[in-house]
Amino acid sequence: MARFNVESELGSMVNSSVNQARSNVVRNRTVRNTVLYILGTLLLFGAAGYLGHLLIRSLPGETPGFWGYLAVLTIVLLLGVWNISILPKAMPSMKADNYMIGTLMTLLIGIIGGIAIFTLSFGPRMLHITDVQELKANVRPLITTVLIFPLPYFINWAYVAYDKIPPKIYKLWKYNPFLQMPDLTEAEFRRTTNVVFVTDIRHGERNTYDIRSFIPDKMNVGDGFQFSLDEHNEDEPTRRIEVRDAKNPNVKTNIFKWHFYVQRPWYRTNLYIDPDRNCRENFLQNGVRIITRRVG
Template sequence: MKELKNYFINLFDPQLLIILLFLVAMCIAITIIFSKKVPEFKQYKTNVYIYLFLTVLVYAVIAFLGYSRLFEGETLSEFIFYQICTLTLGVFHCYFYRLFFNKFKLEDDVFKELFFALLIVLYASVPFLLIYTFLNGMYYMPLMMGNFIVFFIPTLVNASFNHSLKIPPKIYTTWQFPENYKELVGVSDEEMRDLVVFTLMIKKEENDKDYTLYRAKGPTRIDFGRLFYNFVEDYNERFADAPIEIQNQDGFYNWVFFKQPKWYESTKYIDPKFTLYMNGIEENSYIICMRTLVSDTAMNSSDQETDFEYSKEKDNERVKTY
């Protein structure tokens, strides 16, 4: 009986009453604000209240489970248990938010989704706070309440993933062998300065699975595209039986080049019109050379009608009017 009395004494801690009053006030305020900011709230009002009631019930059970003998004297293990439960419920919440509420027809409004998650956390924290304090007192309560932070992680991860899908892919300028590249082969003595040794990674044929590595040496002042067709022409002359494939029945392949990054770097595009130096090609760099397809839209982009075309005559007339 005395032990039960001590449990009830925990509930009359002034610190607990202040925190509880603050949480209840926040629950009311956030509910009102959310209902005003979300036009579709009335349509899902019943679902919201049922959802909140179930959340309160589930966290009441979780608080009791944490008091089991399994975690007796193991405060850290108990805290981890609460975190795992909250993270799991956060994952379910991320799914139910779309299943039961249809995201309140807010499309991808991450701010309001996080606001609703905050509303759930506030309501869930009330029974958790009361039951945990009733059973354990106030000493570890601030630490245990910190488990609610992980509730937001699934929502943030999902929002980050969805936004990453909306990032448009990079469009790289492709390069093609000049029709008369054999006539252009050669490097002047003046250009043959500051030589660097690097590795070209090329698939000999379009359908090859693996890249073949070729060690090459070239001056830093020469355009990469020019150096590339010099290398290919030289290699194909010396190994005519197993040349590097540069064209098919439709003509010369289009190529795109990348500098192989280190593990902490991002992939860097190499512009064939720029010199090795300007492309950052240094000693022992690795260059990935890829054949690529060019869409019909890109191929015909020069023939498409433009929204604006500069006219010198119109510009002169415009200046005269001022």
């Protein structure tokens, strides 16, 4: 009887430990999401492979294999794009800027997708396909489509890295509280260059704000920007553009410094502006958008 009780107690302890471990695994969000993500990958890639098989069988013409392969390649590419947005949500414990782990997960998902397509060629009975050789001939070449799956992730990684490269700063401009309007004639005030200053209301904001300005050709860009700031802050007191660092109580040192540049296409270098020169000397034309950035 004592032996029976000991065995029963041990069995109860083992069952309790197994149930507790199983419960912890189920409640663990990372483990649960990983399992669901893998299952979803198997289903989606398997469905893509099966769709490719159906297209190759049904498409007319001499090159149905090419169009079937192209269709699956497009689907896998779209799955790679979708992976970029859904991976951080599915893996909340993975930091968004941890691209090493993100790359490993993306490659792992791609490998699982390839395995799903490869496994599909061994399931003719489940799919009610009688010609096994035809299924293998149609599906197995589609395995190579998974090579394009990580491409969107790498492109996104490269774009984020490129976007974080700080812009070149050539010459800084500082707001001058004692600036006076230059002594220009009426004719000189009429000869202007129409520019748009792109800035933010507060330092560090992502939302930009456009200020259209008509800078006299005899006035330097820095002064034109300051007069535009003053006019804007006077007209819209609820949306005043910060020129001082609110975190610095020293009125002598809390004035922001700025730099100006014109953003060009990626294949051309940006045009950096000397704030102490006028628009003509900076080669600025009417309608140009000048990016302004504070230097904190």
